[in-house]
Amino acid sequence: MKRLPTELSTRPKSLRDRRFSCVRVALDVPLARLFDYSLPDDMTAAVGDRVVVQFGARQRIGVVMEVGAVSELPVNRVKPLLAIRDDAPRLPADWLELMRFLSAYYQRPLGESVIGALPPRLRSVKPLPRKSVAAVEGEASAAFVPTHRLTQDQSAVFERVAASLGRFDAFLLHGVTGSGKTEIYLHLIARVLERGAQALVLAPEISLTPQLEQRFRQAFPGARLAVMHSGLQDIARTGAWLAAARGDAGIVLGTRLAVLAPMPRLALVLVDEEHDTSFKQQEGLRYSGRDAAVYRAKLAGCPAVLGTATPSLETWYNWQQKRYQRLELPERASPGARLPEVRTVDLRRETPEQGFAPSTLAAIAARLSRGEQSLIFINRRGYAPVLACEACGWTAGCTRCSARMVVHSASRRLRCHHCGAEEAIPRACPTCGNVDLRPLGRGTQRVEETLGARFAGARIVRIDRDSAQRRGELSRTLERVHRGEADILVGTQLLAKGHDFPGLTFVGVLNADAALVSTDYRAAERLFAVLEQVSGRAGRRERPGEVLVQTRYPGHPLFSALARHDFSGFAQSQLDERKAAGFPPFVFEAALRAEAPKLDAALRFLREAARLAEAPPAVRVYDPVPHVITRIAGMERAQLLMQSSSRPALQGYLSALSTALFEAAPRHLRWHLDVDPIEFD
Numbered sequence: 001m002k003r004l005p006t007e008l009s010t011r012p013k014s015l016r017d018r019r020f021s022c023v024r025v026a027l028d029v030p031l032a033r034l035f036d037y038s039l040p041d042d043m044t045a046a047v048g049d050r051v052v053v054q055f056g057a058r059q060r061i062g063v064v065m066e067v068g069a070v071s072e073l074p075v076n077r078v079k080p081l082l083a084i085r086d087d088a089p090r091l092p093a094d095w096l097e098l099m100r101f102l103s104a105y106y107q108r109p110l111g112e113s114v115i116g117a118l119p120p121r122l123r124s125v126k127p128l129p130r131k132s133v134a135a136v137e138g139e140a141s142a143a144f145v146p147t148h149r150l151t152q153d154q155s156a157v158f159e160r161v162a163a164s165l166g167r168f169d170a171f172l173l174h175g176v177t178g179s180g181k182t183e184i185y186l187h188l189i190a191r192v193l194e195r196g197a198q199a200l201v202l203a204p205e206i207s208l209t210p211q212l213e214q215r216f217r218q219a220f221p222g223a224r225l226a227v228m229h230s231g232l233q234d235i236a237r238t239g240a241w242l243a244a245a246r247g248d249a250g251i252v253l254g255t256r257l258a259v260l261a262p263m264p265r266l267a268l269v270l271v272d273e274e275h276d277t278s279f280k281q282q283e284g285l286r287y288s289g290r291d292a293a294v295y296r297a298k299l300a301g302c303p304a305v306l307g308t309a310t311p312s313l314e315t316w317y318n319w320q321q322k323r324y325q326r327l328e329l330p331e332r333a334s335p336g337a338r339l340p341e342v343r344t345v346d347l348r349r350e351t352p353e354q355g356f357a358p359s360t361l362a363a364i365a366a367r368l369s370r371g372e373q374s375l376i377f378i379n380r381r382g383y384a385p386v387l388a389c390e391a392c393g394w395t396a397g398c399t400r401c402s403a404r405m406v407v408h409s410a411s412r413r414l415r416c417h418h419c420g421a422e423e424a425i426p427r428a429c430p431t432c433g434n435v436d437l438r439p440l441g442r443g444t445q446r447v448e449e450t451l452g453a454r455f456a457g458a459r460i461v462r463i464d465r466d467s468a469q470r471r472g473e474l475s476r477t478l479e480r481v482h483r484g485e486a487d488i489l490v491g492t493q494l495l496a497k498g499h500d501f502p503g504l505t506f507v508g509v510l511n512a513d514a515a516l517v518s519t520d521y522r523a524a525e526r527l528f529a530v531l532e533q534v535s536g537r538a539g540r541r542e543r544p545g546e547v548l549v550q551t552r553y554p555g556h557p558l559f560s561a562l563a564r565h566d567f568s569g570f571a572q573s574q575l576d577e578r579k580a581a582g583f584p585p586f587v588f589e590a591a592l593r594a595e596a597p598k599l600d601a602a603l604r605f606l607r608e609a610a611r612l613a614e615a616p617p618a619v620r621v622y623d624p625v626p627h628v629i630t631r632i633a634g635m636e637r638a639q640l641l642m643q644s645s646s647r648p649a650l651q652g653y654l655s656a657l658s659t660a661l662f663e664a665a666p667r668h669l670r671w672h673l674d675v676d677p678i679e680f681d
């Protein structure tokens, strides 16, 4: 039965100023606090209940965070709860703990974080229609059908992780491409399902690359598998969430958002391709799905395994600092399969024709004559334009810090997006005097057409995000490639992930250089990862693979490390550079970003915002900088960077800053904080 707020005011006046007990509710409103509601006599609420409350003119869904709290408000200002929802399981304590942590760490109001983490249907004040949400089919404990017996290396890794079941341990599973990490995951999951427990598996972009899901379904034909990603319809997503939260699903497989699903019997956390940047949420609560997964495992008291061929430098550093244990798979699992041979093509010696060096074209021709497949990889990531001299290789660097300057063509200025320094574009190269200085970092050629004209009759297949968007098209295309109905694949990053093409023996990489001279200090790390991944597509069976990387910087240490498949050497050289330059993981960073109709307003806001809280000496606050693509959808964007070698110092400053901003920021201006940001443009 509902009570109307007017009934409360009929209580004796003497109660008005007495302190009384209430429930504290998290609501999705842009205010960094909880809200007090009274509990009607006929209701029993517990922490974690979803409730309906009146807030202003409308009803909202909330989550009870505290019961029996003492309200500071006069009793007649406190409205009663309108209803308690029991259409979904009560949110468990460890989940609320996770959300409290993420909300505090990533500087986002608790209510927004908690409600935002629920599936769409459970954010609504309407109760869930009981029939509409389909249960996940299958049995709780199902047969396991392994595809292969584990190799000796794989068994050793399996045994090590299995021995940690039942307690928290964080593992870096560092295995070369084709070393069979997935097979180990499957065996571990089988062990977890045998015990009637749940496993959480996070992977990047599973909606675009359905192979992983297929492998899970083949390995566990009867099991209850809940798949979660943002591409699902509301009903399917809510159904999967409920299956996880009720403990029905033995396996929860999803993108980063799956880390936010409650799992009462969670016993294993796996993060595949842990280095992938898509694990970072780029709006609202800007969490790292990978870091959240490790924290979850800690809360659940279970092992977390971060698997990859090319660890992120943060994870690598965590291993060096002994926070994670490293498990290694140094060899490919398939008998006779070796890692491909990687070489560079020096574009200063070989003049490219429409983007292709003669050696690359010859390599494709050789594959065509042998009936083998080639993959032409286009590194399609957009980088901020950097001023470069093609004659001597000079690039414009910042004199105040170790970053490269970004070309802002509209204002004819160079700006450092790290520290905010600014100068005019020089007329000539300061090293060699060349006057033909050009921004480097954009432009992909019409590769497919060039190849079609060059190799008439060859079957060319293009795979990129646009072609993958259409439902089912990617799987159909990949099937054709597997059946050998394609000679040349042209693709972007999307192709680098997890595909296994038996007939593929050559990979050509066209435009790697933009990443080498990028202003983003993570660009080299990402380039190494994507090249190692894409190289990993070649020669996964008996026939050896060959990789050619076209570049103007053949002497770059990245390429020699790549040729040796020496991640460890590469990682060390990168970490040494980052340490010298004062970049993460040696410092901690956060970005404050603002959008306003006019850039000046955004910059002024950022300058003033930084003064709202006093930065302790351990925290460095840089000058604000406009984004390279300043204007998007009628808004102009800028950001400022904050850095500290002490995480607690930075966190303390950020909390003070965000509290002040929630009170003082003008309404017409959009702003947000991004903690551990990975994108600077």
Ligand SMILES: [Zn+2]
Residues within 6 Å of the ligand: 398, 399, 400, 401, 402, 403, 416, 417, 418, 419, 420, 421
């Ligand atoms: Zn600088």
Ligand SMILES: [Zn+2]
Residues within 6 Å of the ligand: 389, 390, 391, 392, 393, 394, 429, 430, 431, 432, 433, 434
């Ligand atoms: Zn020069």
